[in-house]
Amino acid sequence: MTIYPASHERYESEPSLADLRGDGARMAPHWVTPAAPAPDPVSPALIHGVVVPAASARLIDATAEYGG
Template sequence: MPNSVPPPESEAGLTVLRGDCARMAPHWVVPAGPAPAPVPPSLIHGVRVPPASARLIDQMSEYGD
């Protein structure tokens, strides 16, 4: 009986995907508009992060490590 587990993605597959995305990107034009103004940190309040979630995020490596 053949193995039913698909092979892992290869670098060639990622290269093809990147090429497909690059060709499709010009079709998704975003209309120009004013950029939203940044919100000052003094106006951000009431956000609560559970301690378990904070520990989980704290123990994750930075993207690209």
């Protein structure tokens, strides 16, 4: 495991967005996961018994304004 030393100054203030992005870029190779296999398709006729509360349906319906 590689250890990246940090300066004392870095702990005295909040990290910047650039610092956080750099940290994430350095950590990314350590968190590689295998791709999950795609699920088998299901016919819409087999999907039944799903109940969506009215408030959730309104929320989803309203998101169309933001997506496109």
